[in-house]
Amino acid sequence: xxxxxxxxxxxxxxxxIGLTATLGAHAADPLKVxxxxxxxxxxxxxxxxxxxGRQALIKQFGDKVQTSFVENVAEGADAxxxxxxxxxxxxxxxxxTSFGYMNPTAKxxxxxxxxxxxxxxxxxxxxxxxxxxxxxxxxxxxxxxLAAKMTKSKKIGYIASFPIPEVIRDxxxxxxxxxxxxxxxxxxxxxxxSWFDPGKEADAANALIDQGVDVVFQHTDSPAPIQTAERxxxxxxxxxxxxxxxxxxxxxxxxxxxxxxxxxxxxxAVIDGNWKSQDYWGGLAEGTIELPISPLVPAxxxxxxxxxxxGIKDGSFHPFAGPILDQKGxxxxxxxxxxxxxxxxxMNYYVKGISAQLxx
Amino acid sequence: xxxxxxxxLQQSRRHLLLSPLLAALLTLLCGALLxxxxxxxxxxxxxxLLIEPVQDFYGVSELLIKAxxxxxxxxxxxxxxxxxxxxxxxEGQLLIGALAGSALAINLLDWDSVLxxxxxxxxxxxxxxxxxxxxxxxxxxxxxxxxLTTIMLNYIALNLLLYFVHGPLxxxxxxxxPQSAMFADASRLPTLFDDVRLHAGFYxxxxxxxxxxxLLSRSFLGFQVRVLGLDSRAxxxxxxxxxxxxxxxxxxxxxxxxLAGVSEVTGPIGQLVPQVSPGYGYAAITVAxxxxxxxxxxxxxxxxxxxxxxxxxxxxxxxxLPQSLTELFQGMMLFFLLACDLLILYRVRLGSxxxxxxxKHTEHAPA
Numbered sequence: 001x002x003x004x005x006x007x008x009x010x011x012x013x014x015x016x017i018g019l020t021a022t023l024g025a026h027a028a029d030p031l032k033v034x035x036x037x038x039x040x041x042x043x044x045x046x047x048x049x050x051x052x053g054r055q056a057l058i059k060q061f062g063d064k065v066q067t068s069f070v071e072n073v074a075e076g077a078d079a080x081x082x083x084x085x086x087x088x089x090x091x092x093x094x095x096x097t098s099f100g101y102m103n104p105t106a107k108x109x110x111x112x113x114x115x116x117x118x119x120x121x122x123x124x125x126x127x128x129x130x131x132x133x134x135x136x137x138x139x140x141x142x143x144x145x146l147a148a149k150m151t152k153s154k155k156i157g158y159i160a161s162f163p164i165p166e167v168i169r170d171x172x173x174x175x176x177x178x179x180x181x182x183x184x185x186x187x188x189x190x191x192x193x194s195w196f197d198p199g200k201e202a203d204a205a206n207a208l209i210d211q212g213v214d215v216v217f218q219h220t221d222s223p224a225p226i227q228t229a230e231r232x233x234x235x236x237x238x239x240x241x242x243x244x245x246x247x248x249x250x251x252x253x254x255x256x257x258x259x260x261x262x263x264x265x266x267x268x269a270v271i272d273g274n275w276k277s278q279d280y281w282g283g284l285a286e287g288t289i290e291l292p293i294s295p296l297v298p299a300x301x302x303x304x305x306x307x308x309x310x311g312i313k314d315g316s317f318h319p320f321a322g323p324i325l326d327q328k329g330x331x332x333x334x335x336x337x338x339x340x341x342x343x344x345x346x347m348n349y350y351v352k353g354i355s356a357q358l359x360x
Numbered sequence: 361x362x363x364x365x366x367x368x369l370q371q372s373r374r375h376l377l378l379s380p381l382l383a384a385l386l387t388l389l390c391g392a393l394l395x396x397x398x399x400x401x402x403x404x405x406x407x408x409l410l411i412e413p414v415q416d417f418y419g420v421s422e423l424l425i426k427a428x429x430x431x432x433x434x435x436x437x438x439x440x441x442x443x444x445x446x447x448x449x450x451e452g453q454l455l456i457g458a459l460a461g462s463a464l465a466i467n468l469l470d471w472d473s474v475l476x477x478x479x480x481x482x483x484x485x486x487x488x489x490x491x492x493x494x495x496x497x498x499x500x501x502x503x504x505x506x507x508l509t510t511i512m513l514n515y516i517a518l519n520l521l522l523y524f525v526h527g528p529l530x531x532x533x534x535x536x537x538p539q540s541a542m543f544a545d546a547s548r549l550p551t552l553f554d555d556v557r558l559h560a561g562f563y564x565x566x567x568x569x570x571x572x573x574x575l576l577s578r579s580f581l582g583f584q585v586r587v588l589g590l591d592s593r594a595x596x597x598x599x600x601x602x603x604x605x606x607x608x609x610x611x612x613x614x615x616x617x618x619l620a621g622v623s624e625v626t627g628p629i630g631q632l633v634p635q636v637s638p639g640y641g642y643a644a645i646t647v648a649x650x651x652x653x654x655x656x657x658x659x660x661x662x663x664x665x666x667x668x669x670x671x672x673x674x675x676x677x678x679x680x681l682p683q684s685l686t687e688l689f690q691g692m693m694l695f696f697l698l699a700c701d702l703l704i705l706y707r708v709r710l711g712s713x714x715x716x717x718x719x720k721h722t723e724h725a726p727a
Binding site (some may be wrong): 077 | 539633638682
């Protein structure tokens with residue numbers, strides 16, 4: 001072997017090692033995706049569904065992603081630390097899954113311009129900070145239809161968390177469905193001022209049922225209202241996750257948040273380098289909302305519900321199609337138009353037909 | 361009985377120092393067994409839980425931020441507990457301090473003055489003290505048990521806070537989400553260094569620790585407080601005015617809890633939110649007792665508590681350890697610390713099976 005060829009061999013080997021090293025580094029360098037949760041992953045509601053989304057992400061990408069989460073993160077001073085620690089720890093994509101994380105997420109996103117952040121249910125965006133939410137009002141409308149068909153007492157109950165637009169919008173969607181499919185049916189609202197408090201939620205369910213309500217909706221995350229409805233022999237509509245197994249004789253449907261498709265899409269976009277900040281609204285059409293309808297619902301009612309779902313999916317029907325009047329009778333959404341996302345995002349009035357007053 | 365406990369005539373000074381060490385050893389041992397049984401390398405897990413969170417300056421600064429509200433509450437509680445005034449209401453006093461301070465701060469959004477911050481802080485302190493004063497009044501006028509009244513006032517405070525943050529103090533430009541506007545810089549506690557969140561609340565803790573130490577150990581007032589705690593009859597015979605001391609203990613602990621609350625909203629949070637406190641006022645009760653109601657001990661205990669919070673987060677993030685497991689570890693540590701304190705007041709003896717004569721002897725011995 002001549003000297004030049006030896007040299008070439010050495011160079012070749014060195015290059016090969018170098019190449020494998022870079023390839024190896026590339027293959028062993030998964031995208032790090034972090035999740036910040038407001039509740040415990042075993043809450044069977046909101047956080048549980050986000051955790052299901054994370055599992056879907058792992059299933060889809062395997063070794064190409066490395067994920068982790070921190071659960072029960074309080075929305076005060078702690079949130080910023082957890083979010084920043086993720087960014088500092090080299091996480092490329094961080095999902096912060098509760099409204100109260102908005103300002104901490106926005107602050108950390110500014111300090112870590114190379115990382116990507118997505119905040120659920122908020123309204124602040126930045127170059128590397130997007131927002132996403134599920135249009136649960138679509139599910140509530142269909143739930144309102146089922147309630148209209150199944151109620152005997154013409155009284156529907158709603159266990160509400162906080163009077164924010166998301167909750168008000170969902171209450172309104174139900175009232176609109178009730179007006180259309182069973183006029184004269186009334187929605188009664190109890191505010192529990194919590195997202196997760198099984199004791200208070202059960203108390204609220206009992207109070208509603210004592211007032212004659214025979215279909216109970218909830219905008220809270222624990223299965224307690226479902227269990228109460230099952231025990232008291234009335235119907236219920238689950239929220240966040242499929243709660244049918246907590247009340248097989250009570251649950252007509254659950255408004256299931258299915259975050260997997262959105263998490264997969266966003267992660268793919270970050271991997272491909274074409275992620276863009278946006279305000280993403282996912283509903284029935286996007287697969288972000290699912291409505292498993294129970295066999296308790298008669299076949300003809302189910303068929304009609306599926307027609308409504310199909311209409312929402314193909315865009316031929318919108319729950320907030322005008323004319324929509326508020327309690328005073330003022331026109332809020334004009335006839336012939338549908339509510340814009342901005343109008344829905346700022347909704348702070350009850351629609352006509354609801355007799356209760358909004359808190360404060 | 362295999363083991364018997366025998367009261368000591370005096371606190372054992374040796375065990376006063378040894379019992380925390382023994383507790384730490386037992387915690388590490390049981391923790392190691394727990395982590396190993398679940399398939400985690402114990403040493404690596406301890407490193408993640410206890411060392412990694414504080415191995416750089418940023419980590420230490422975050423530890424201090426977490427400890428500040430706990431320490432302020434616990435220092436105040438030490439004064440009350442020395443007098444055997446069982447203030448369980450630090451959480452509510454903290455929330456009221458945060459609420460009142462915020463109410464002023466969002467009315468000072470355009471007031472760019474050096475007086476803004478002191479005014480906001482003072483409002484928080486006074487509001488916390490006022491909230492505790494309700495319990496003091498109920499106790500001194502109706503002899504209402506302060507344990508019950510302070511607990512109940514916690515719930516009232518939380519719901520007042522929720523009412524205001526959903527109502528009058530809500531950010532008008534915030535799409536009616538429950539939070540106030542961000543405060544102006546003039547009413548924010550300044551940060552001490554660039555790039556970290558550590559704020560001037562740190563100095564407030566040092567100040568409070570020295571003040572509480574001077575009060576309890578170096579002043580006649582503190583002496584009266586301690587006598588009241590040890591023997592209220594003796595305090596009465598010596599002419600100490602019990603009612604005045606009850607007021608004093610509750611006002612000081614309420615004021616410091618209010619300071620904790622207002623330093624959270626003007627410090628790391630920067631606005632009023634419904635979740636000002638993830639239970640700092642309750643954690644402070646544990647910290648006050650772990651620190652043996654002594655300012656220095658409280659600082660050590662508070663930092664330990666804060667470290668366990670940070671370590672738990674870190675273990676979730678880097679080891680995917682479930683939160684319940686790290687909470688179990690925290691619980692174990694608190695359990696052993698309190699259990700080992702038994703040794704300070706009691707002697708453990710091998711019991712009757714081996715030395716029945718000794719037992720008989722101790723039973724008949726005068727106390």
